[in-house]
Amino acid sequence: MHIVILGGTTEARRLAELLHDTPDLRLTSSLAGRVAAPRLPPGEVRVGGFGGAEGLAAWLRAHAVDLLIDATHPFARTMSLHAARAAAATRVPLLALRRPGWVREPGDDWHPVDSLAEASALLPSLGRRVFLTTGRTGLAAFAPGDGLWFLVRSVDPPEGPVPERCEVLLDRGPYGLDGERELLARHRIDVVVTKDSGGAATAPKLRAAREAGLPVVVVRRPPLPPGVVSVPDPESAAAWARTRMPSPPAGQGAVAQS
Template sequence: MNPRVLILGGTGEGRRLAEQLDELGVPVVSSLAGRVREPRLPKGEVRIGGFGGPEGLAEYLRDERIGTIVDATHPFARRMTDNAVAAAATTGTDLLVLRRRAWSPESGDDWHQVESLAEAAEKVGELGQRVLLTTGRQGVEHFATARDNWFLVRSVDEPEHPLPPNMTTLLARGPFDTAAELDLLRRHRIEVVVSKNSGGTMTEGKLTAARQLGLPVVLVRQPELPKVPVVHTVEDALAWLRKHRSHAG
């Protein structure tokens, strides 16, 4: 697995992969975007901040002698993924995408799947007035003109302006279990939940809670994956890296 592995991180999967590689003695550096005020730092070397587009990332790959990129960013960080694909192609660097699987509907779910936050903002008014909005601090502006709705906006950091006129901010970091989500939805008399389909278990409790309460959920679909090697678990990423190392040797 040498030379170094660059993990484009910011997710639990990225942190766990960095920990595993560090324990194996593989030189690894994790890159975080720096959008969260107090990010959870992975083991090993960490850099925080952008690269300056695909050109800047390509320069970094050359300067730091990166042998493999693992894109373990959030499923909706499509710009970073596109930059990684372009930089890898430019420099001939191997690229693996580690992306958790999207959630799938279960019996009893009332899901309304859309392609964008703008479409979600149009849809939410048809389904209820009191909304739990869990799409992160960015993108809340798409709901800023929804004057007939009240929003409980939950995010790790303060959401970016412009904001809906009728809202309350709840700063919190997952995981959120089903019992806590049920209490939250009942206490705030939530009528509709809005989320990105991020997958994983840390925030899945709101979907289970919505199902149990019979609430509609507006869910933004994940962007399409690039045409590069893709795995869905840390274990599969490690297996891919081991195989790649043996072939390279």
């Protein structure tokens, strides 16, 4: 049986770890290739795009894929759409693995928006020194700047235009609470911008902002494509995959279930 994980996230790597020793299973993790030195999961790994939904469908057919699991970043909207269309075209069962979004806590001063452009338009009313943690793409939305100063944190150097007044901090999570407190204080940050990525690796910035009384602009995550079933954690995704594996012939033992 051939399972393909569209990955690049911590949850995708964990799912690969849970499945890669399963008997009679071929496991392939597909990475977009946007990060220069990704943390590779166990099993087969391919890097690069497919050429849209049609290209992905052709790849699924050519490699006899039985199950497709979309464990991409919650904001990888285009890839999720391509996965849904390719799965429908090939009749390959599809599951989305999506970590839950962050939950507002007492004391949080959150300002939800639907896009980076909305976040950029809102910033001048909230602060002047911005901690921008939305990744290395899409920074053109903040390029006008309106006199703001930005601390841009990303794993790899930003792509495309960046704000005129900015400092780029190349760093990879997980981040600790003490480090986030110190960073906000050292750079005199007065507003934070983040995507609602969820997960624990980058959540300490939210607590640090709450403790400092800082407003946080939170970009809402896009919805999943219509009809796509999702689970919140790798363990649930592994269980879904195992229940769809064929039973072994009589006398050969059963595939372990979780």
